[in-house]
Amino acid sequence: MSKNIVTETVSKDLSLQYTYKKKLYSKKSNFQKVEVVEGTYYGTMLFNDNVAMVSTRDEFVYHDMIAHVPLFLHPNPKKVLVIGGGDGGTAREVLRHSSVTLCDMVEIDEAVVEACKKYLPQTSSVLKNDKLNLYIEDGINFIKNCKQKKVLYDVILIDSTDPVGAASPLFNDDFYKNVYSCLSDNGIVVAQAESPFYYFDMQKKLCQIISNFFPITGVYNYANSTYYPGGAWSFILGSKTVHPIKDLDSCKIKNSNLKFDYYNAELHKASFALPEFQKQALSKFIKL
Amino acid sequence: MSKNIVTETVSKDLSLQYTYKKKLYSKKSNFQKVEVVEGTYYGTMLFNDNVAMVSTRDEFVYHDMIAHVPLFLHPNPKKVLVIGGGDGGTAREVLRHSSVTLCDMVEIDEAVVEACKKYLPQTSSVLKNDKLNLYIEDGINFIKNCKQKKVLYDVILIDSTDPVGAASPLFNDDFYKNVYSCLSDNGIVVAQAESPFYYFDMQKKLCQIISNFFPITGVYNYANSTYYPGGAWSFILGSKTVHPIKDLDSCKIKNSNLKFDYYNAELHKASFALPEFQKQALSKFIKL
Numbered sequence: 001m002s003k004n005i006v007t008e009t010v011s012k013d014l015s016l017q018y019t020y021k022k023k024l025y026s027k028k029s030n031f032q033k034v035e036v037v038e039g040t041y042y043g044t045m046l047f048n049d050n051v052a053m054v055s056t057r058d059e060f061v062y063h064d065m066i067a068h069v070p071l072f073l074h075p076n077p078k079k080v081l082v083i084g085g086g087d088g089g090t091a092r093e094v095l096r097h098s099s100v101t102l103c104d105m106v107e108i109d110e111a112v113v114e115a116c117k118k119y120l121p122q123t124s125s126v127l128k129n130d131k132l133n134l135y136i137e138d139g140i141n142f143i144k145n146c147k148q149k150k151v152l153y154d155v156i157l158i159d160s161t162d163p164v165g166a167a168s169p170l171f172n173d174d175f176y177k178n179v180y181s182c183l184s185d186n187g188i189v190v191a192q193a194e195s196p197f198y199y200f201d202m203q204k205k206l207c208q209i210i211s212n213f214f215p216i217t218g219v220y221n222y223a224n225s226t227y228y229p230g231g232a233w234s235f236i237l238g239s240k241t242v243h244p245i246k247d248l249d250s251c252k253i254k255n256s257n258l259k260f261d262y263y264n265a266e267l268h269k270a271s272f273a274l275p276e277f278q279k280q281a282l283s284k285f286i287k288l
Numbered sequence: 289m290s291k292n293i294v295t296e297t298v299s300k301d302l303s304l305q306y307t308y309k310k311k312l313y314s315k316k317s318n319f320q321k322v323e324v325v326e327g328t329y330y331g332t333m334l335f336n337d338n339v340a341m342v343s344t345r346d347e348f349v350y351h352d353m354i355a356h357v358p359l360f361l362h363p364n365p366k367k368v369l370v371i372g373g374g375d376g377g378t379a380r381e382v383l384r385h386s387s388v389t390l391c392d393m394v395e396i397d398e399a400v401v402e403a404c405k406k407y408l409p410q411t412s413s414v415l416k417n418d419k420l421n422l423y424i425e426d427g428i429n430f431i432k433n434c435k436q437k438k439v440l441y442d443v444i445l446i447d448s449t450d451p452v453g454a455a456s457p458l459f460n461d462d463f464y465k466n467v468y469s470c471l472s473d474n475g476i477v478v479a480q481a482e483s484p485f486y487y488f489d490m491q492k493k494l495c496q497i498i499s500n501f502f503p504i505t506g507v508y509n510y511a512n513s514t515y516y517p518g519g520a521w522s523f524i525l526g527s528k529t530v531h532p533i534k535d536l537d538s539c540k541i542k543n544s545n546l547k548f549d550y551y552n553a554e555l556h557k558a559s560f561a562l563p564e565f566q567k568q569a570l571s572k573f574i575k576l
Contacts, residue, residue, distance in 0.1 A: 013307050013308065014305065015305045017303045039301040266562075269558070270559070273552075274554075276551060
């Protein structure tokens with residue numbers, strides 16, 4: 001009897017088997033195999049090349065932490081750029097901040113947007129927001145053009161997949177040099193930074209790259225139940241002026257009247273406290 | 289072609305498949321199927337009824353957090369009781385504290401101890417420590433007897449499996465009433481408390497039970513890469529007098545000269561900052 005299963009390989013020893021009721025979407029794009037399935041426990045899920053990207057059950061964790069940490073830190077974020085994140089969840093959280101007047105979102109793979117538009121309205125409904133501009137384009141080129149045109153953003157979020165395939169050029173110096181140039185005076189970048197348990201070499205490399213350009217560099221962890229298997233996963237934050245712990249104004253969070261399922265002021269600060277092995281391995285690059 | 293695989297069911301939609309090179313131990317005990325396998329990425333692993341219990345790669349996370357949070361909080365921990373934890377990892381960390389003169393360890397399943405003695409010296413070598421007394425006995429009865437004999441411990445650690453099978457009576461009022469009675473004046477209990485993503489009802493129940501007896505009740509999270517799949521897992525701490533954040537003395541940690549791979553003072557404090565959904569759901573029971 002054949003079963004509806006997506007198998008995600010995590011390490012040499014471990015694979016995750018997601019059983020689903022129904023496949024809703026499947027397309028081999030120029031970049032990857034894009035699939036949406038309807039599960040039970042995790043709700044609707046998006047997979048790229050068999051790697052879980054979004055589940056309607058717990059996407060709030062990742063999207064809260066990539067967006068609200070920098071958005072509450074920045075004194076007045078108006079213009080935000082999201083590179084990747086074609087499902088829309090990151091942009092959705094960005095646009096809950098009333099100060100934001102514009103959110104540009106650059107997704108390389110149109111199939112991701114198409115799949116999410118059809119089957120993941122929980123994240124993709126943000127595409128209807130007037131303040132959102134979607135560009136189907138390579139993020140590398142987009143940021144190069146921004147630099148040439150002297151376009152500036154207050155916050156840039158690198159909502160990328162793992163550093164293999166389409167996302168791998170996002171993990172290098174040239175890209176972050178341009179990111180730095182495209183940030184305004186108090187600008188902040190946050191990048192998806194893999195796990196201290198898995199792909200830790202990649203996390204170290206990214207931390208080094210970001211600390212090459214930004215006077216303030218921090219790493220913060222969060223815990224998702226799906227699509228980032230195995231405990232803590234990390235974001236790396238590069239900042240021109242704002243300190244991600246000392247400069248957090250808890251009143252601003254309270255006064256925003258925004259409600260969150262994951263994010264809160266204590267967790268914001270706490271997420272920068274790293275396990276000892278991670279703290280030591282990254283100590284050369286963390287500048288807080 | 290048949291493969292060497294252990295399959296652990298996490299939810300309706302998700303199962304984990306651990307591939308191993310060699311099975312080292314397998315016994316159907318009176319309580320469960322106990323297996324030790326030799327993997328690649330995760331090293332040697334212990335499974336009870338196909339649920340990962342210990343991996344030599346990352347057991348430090350769990351054992352650091354169950355032991356050092358209460359041991360550094362207690363002003364002078366001398367006598368410690370571990371219920372469960374037959375692999376020895378928790379007792380090993382307890383006995384690194386020089387103030388501890390005695391650690392009683394009560395494991396219901398002799399097969400777990402036998403398997404770990406043979407194949408998991410990384411955790412089980414503690415059994416040779418003169419300060420350790422191992423009892424192969426039901427923890428429920430052990431604590432009842434302690435109460436009758438008026439035996440007191442400074443710290444009690446409930447290092448149990450999930451609340452199914454042998455461990456389920458550890459998740460009730462009678463048990464914690466006895467635990468409270470067997471703790472000295474500044475006594476602290478810490479219990480493995482499942483995940484806010486999985487078995488959250490059980491976590492709520494356990495938090496309610498512990499808060500019924502202890503004037504100070506806190507929940508703290510940690511992230512393991514194996515054997516607690518899917519992000520944050522929790523411990524619940526019940527304390528008679530010591531506040532788990534305000535009363536932490538960072539100098540004591542420094543002066544101990546103990547080195548850890550996971551635990552540190554900042555992480556100790558940060559681990560009590562909970563995701564908003566967890567904080568709200570447990571707010572009736574948390575007393576900090």
